[in-house]
Amino acid sequence: MSVKIRNLQTKVIKEKDGTYAIACSALGVYSVGKTLKEAKKSFEQALDLHLSVLRERAVKEIEAVAV
Numbered sequence: 001m002s003v004k005i006r007n008l009q010t011k012v013i014k015e016k017d018g019t020y021a022i023a024c025s026a027l028g029v030y031s032v033g034k035t036l037k038e039a040k041k042s043f044e045q046a047l048d049l050h051l052s053v054l055r056e057r058a059v060k061e062i063e064a065v066a067v
Contacts, residue, residue, distance in 0.1 A: 010043075012036070 006026070013021040020039035023030045029046050033039030 012039070 008024055008026045010022060010024045013023065015021060019032060019034055020036045021030065021032045022039050022043040024043075024047070027047070027050060029043065029050050031039055031042035031046050033042050
């Protein structure tokens with residue numbers, strides 16, 4: 001089993017129309033919002049969902065190996 005840890009960069013982008021986008025390309029997590037606060041909240045929700053899926057997959061893989 002291997003664990004790879006690296007620095008992750010998250011970019012906050014102010015669009016021309018005044019909305020915000022937040023991106024973490026390394027994890028494939030993106031969000032948008034009319035305000036920065038809204039974009040941050042959306043990003044947190046997207047990140048939580050993404051990590052829960054990764055956690056679920058990891059648990060299934062560990063259970064498969066343990067059998």
